[in-house]
Amino acid sequence: MNILIIEDESRIAKRIERMTRDILGNAIQSLRHINTLQEAMEFLENNPLDLVLLDLNLNGENGFDMLKSAVSESFHTIIISAYKDQAITAFEYGVLDFVPKPFNIERLEQAFERVTSQEKTDASSIKFLAVKKRGNIQLVPVEDILYIKGAGAYTELYLMNGNKELHDKSLEKLEQLLSPTFERIHKSYLVKMSEVKEIIVKSGSKYEVELNSGEFLPIGRTRYKEIKSKWV
Known part of the structure; x- marks a missing residue:
């Protein structure tokens, strides 16, 4: 380190x-x-x-x-x-x-x-994620984030208003900070569970979440039961 x-x-x-x-x-x-x-x-x-x-x-x-x-x-x-x-x-x-x-x-x-140990924090008080934008630091309210997608060493923050911001932290690091507001539904996605409208079972043992925004995101097979129990 x-x-x-x-x-x-x-x-x-x-x-x-x-x-x-x-x-x-x-x-x-x-x-x-x-x-x-x-x-x-x-x-x-x-x-x-x-x-x-x-x-x-x-x-x-x-x-x-x-x-x-x-x-x-x-x-x-x-x-x-x-x-x-x-x-x-x-x-x-x-x-x-x-x-x-x-x-x-x-x-x-x-x-x-x-x-x-990449232990999740027990502090759910995080209110902002700071992102670099045009040479400045912008504070993005966590309440405005719909879901987060892993993009290699970086992450993409998808916001309620349809905008997208790039964050330098990995998905794993953000998962530590944002718990329990967000859940890891897939190796590449963290989702705000309050925005999940439906959990869908598809053919071939594939699973998806439908968000209130109308977007569909994949659920990892090994995570389906845990996500469903937390959503219900």
């Missing part, structure tokens, strides 16, 4: 780095520490990452200024901050976890477990 720590206090940064190495060991490919938002933004633009550990107060600068950009990327973001009152907002933006300071190695290990 390629990991970036964004933390302005050197003592805390070294503690996070030490714990991260103790927990992840050989799974770490690179581990970098940066203490300013500007340098961190430049690093993000030029280096592939799997995980960012972000403080929300960096020498007086607001980490949320960077969070919008960070959550639009392919990697997961974990907040490590003393500002516990910002946790709800952070989850709304799409972070994987919020680790409050002061923290111990057990709590950090719990956060990393979500990354390595």
Whole structure:
């Protein structure tokens, strides 16, 4: 894993780095520490990452200024901050976890477990998915998303108004963040279950969902029983 720590206090940064190495060991490919938002933004633009550990107060600068950009990327973001009152907002933006300071190695290990095991979050409070559009970051309300289609390392967000947006996160990463609002009905599709109008059984053991929009999407054979039970 390629990991970036964004933390302005050197003592805390070294503690996070030490714990991260103790927990992840050989799974770490690179581990970098940066203490300013500007340098961190430049690093993000030029280096592939799997995980960012972000403080929300960096020498007086607001980490949320960077969070919008960070959550639009392919990697997961974990907040490590003393500002516990910002946790709800952070989850709304799409972070994987919020680790409050002061923290111990057990709590950090719990956060990393979500990354390595692809465990779904129990936070259904995510309200936005951030997408890059014409050089800017646009926040797409989750309530406006009808379904999500995997497109290689990226995903396509299909919206209620008929528009489509491209997201840098994989389908697997978005599935972690969006549970339980969305269900994986197929290897290539995440669907908002409240928008499923009908489940259709076709000949040849093929299955489909019909959405309220009139669109039809395939259901994977191994997922049919689970999807039907959750829809009913």
